Amino acid sequence: LLASKNGRVDSEDRRSRHCPYLDTINRSVLDFDFEKLCSISLSHINAYACLVCGKYFQGRGLKSHAYIHSVQFSHHVFLNLHTLKFYCLPDNYEIIDSSLEDITYVLKPTFTKQQIANLDKQAKLSRAYDGTTYLPGIVGLNNIKANDYANAVLQALSNVPPLRNYFLEEDNYKNIKRPPGDIMFLLVQRFGELMRKLWNPRNFKAHVSPHEMLQAVVLCSRKTFQITKQGDGVDFLSWFLNALHSALGGTKKKKKTIVTDVFQGSMRIFTKKLPHPDLPAEEKEQLLHNDEYQETMVESTFMYLTLDLPTAPLYKDEKEQLIIPQVPLFNILAKFNGITEKEYKTYKENFLKRFQLTKLPPYLIFCIKRFTKNNFFVEKNPTIVNFPITNVDLREYLSEEVQAVHKNTTYDLIANIVHDGKPSEGSYRIHVLHHGTGKWYELQDLQVTDILPQMITLSEAYIQIWKRRDAGETNQQGA
Numbered sequence: 001l002l003a004s005k006n007g008r009v010d011s012e013d014r015r016s017r018h019c020p021y022l023d024t025i026n027r028s029v030l031d032f033d034f035e036k037l038c039s040i041s042l043s044h045i046n047a048y049a050c051l052v053c054g055k056y057f058q059g060r061g062l063k064s065h066a067y068i069h070s071v072q073f074s075h076h077v078f079l080n081l082h083t084l085k086f087y088c089l090p091d092n093y094e095i096i097d098s099s100l101e102d103i104t105y106v107l108k109p110t111f112t113k114q115q116i117a118n119l120d121k122q123a124k125l126s127r128a129y130d131g132t133t134y135l136p137g138i139v140g141l142n143n144i145k146a147n148d149y150a151n152a153v154l155q156a157l158s159n160v161p162p163l164r165n166y167f168l169e170e171d172n173y174k175n176i177k178r179p180p181g182d183i184m185f186l187l188v189q190r191f192g193e194l195m196r197k198l199w200n201p202r203n204f205k206a207h208v209s210p211h212e213m214l215q216a217v218v219l220c221s222r223k224t225f226q227i228t229k230q231g232d233g234v235d236f237l238s239w240f241l242n243a244l245h246s247a248l249g250g251t252k253k254k255k256k257t258i259v260t261d262v263f264q265g266s267m268r269i270f271t272k273k274l275p276h277p278d279l280p281a282e283e284k285e286q287l288l289h290n291d292e293y294q295e296t297m298v299e300s301t302f303m304y305l306t307l308d309l310p311t312a313p314l315y316k317d318e319k320e321q322l323i324i325p326q327v328p329l330f331n332i333l334a335k336f337n338g339i340t341e342k343e344y345k346t347y348k349e350n351f352l353k354r355f356q357l358t359k360l361p362p363y364l365i366f367c368i369k370r371f372t373k374n375n376f377f378v379e380k381n382p383t384i385v386n387f388p389i390t391n392v393d394l395r396e397y398l399s400e401e402v403q404a405v406h407k408n409t410t411y412d413l414i415a416n417i418v419h420d421g422k423p424s425e426g427s428y429r430i431h432v433l434h435h436g437t438g439k440w441y442e443l444q445d446l447q448v449t450d451i452l453p454q455m456i457t458l459s460e461a462y463i464q465i466w467k468r469r470d471a472g473e474t475n476q477q478g479a
Contacts, residue, residue: 019088019095021076025103027129029054032107033142033197033209036081040065048078048087051103060087067092084108102202109200111168119199120161120435126201134206136199137164138434140446142209145228148445150214152428153237154191155443156415156465158198159432160363166258167195176249183220184247190216191244207446233417233428233463234304234367241303259303266301266359267336268399274343274350299358304365304463307332308342309383329387332368336397357397364394364411366464371423378423385461389413389453392466411466418459431456 031054036047038058047056048066052075057066066078070089077095078087084104086095125133137159141151158164166172170192178185190213197208214227221239225231241259250257256264272295275284287293309332312325334340338356345351370381395409403409416431429444431451442451 025051025077034211038065047081050075051077105202106204109196116165116168123437128206129204132206136201138441139198140207140448143445146230147214147227148428149231149233150236152417152430155430159415163262164195167192186216187220187243188247262363263303263361264301265361268297268356269300270295270297270354272352304367307366307368309381312381312383324382326384326386329385356399358402362468364466380423408468408470410469414467415465416456416461417463419462
């Protein structure tokens, strides 16, 4: 009887009890931004974090890596990274203690609908465990080797409220059905995790490492985008938005997702084929009457608009300094007024195209074409674009019949990605508007500094996100 009674007590005892080792937990070494795999076997299965030294180990049974670590180093408190349960090893009992809740929250932050609704209304600084203060959402991202191009794009997208809000709540996407063996959904999961870490008001440190997100990018893009090699911000943005859209079950035409709801607009593209320039004038004249040389029109959707810069002049001033040319934003937007014609050449044929917008999305992305590829190298156009950061009205770029339907056509800037330096090397930084304070911040990898709005327009802007002002909204910015 005694044995069986003892056995029962023992098993209950093993299930949970107060642990004498909780004061050995070292929160300053805990970092859950990295891949959840055992530091010895490199296996993802059954991974535990040692809360004393921060390393990850597999298993907790006898002879498992976590068990051996606990005996060898007298580190006793472990967290199962999947179930979020705490255990004391080598005694192998579960620890239930409310004082550990801050650790599980850092590993897996969650947001209520109310918290999400208040995110853009508050300007409260959070204090990290190491004492540094930070604004949730305005948080540095680690540059692991050469991934600042991806960091800047991820930072920009994390400051687009409807996209951010969708991904902060896992319930919005966790039940989406994907075909078996589909790896692309990993992007959605990792992006959601990154959003929740960037906006976590109770982080242990004031920066986040995008390691797991970027590993998913490398895998899902089949190494088109790397952590160790500088990539192009526009190429990455274009791939990432399309990949997210299709991973969420979206299709080209019919099925919409949060990505298309936020960023997709539409335009008409008018195309006219040109006769070969070397042909005699009469022959050209003759050809223009043929059907294939008549203008055609197609309706097309877009996720971003590409703005072309005028060719940079090569002349220098009297001090032999290259003059950096400037161009107003409205000059390069003229491409979309339905009148401006632009010539496009293929190796066989030449076309004239003009573009007219028919639908403006709630958030509009501009990509300013700074790079041109020649046969041998990539050239960068250093032209500075002069733009106001608020109150840009795009009504005149819509076709007339659409203007009547579009009540709101005024946009304010919320994110500005800058490329500094040479085309192939260079570095990226980003300016973002914090909606709660109305202030602008500059982020470059781990550095976060506040910046005056008038300084933003002096940079070599590469990608911009503009927010449409909807009925009754006024400009929220401190400019």
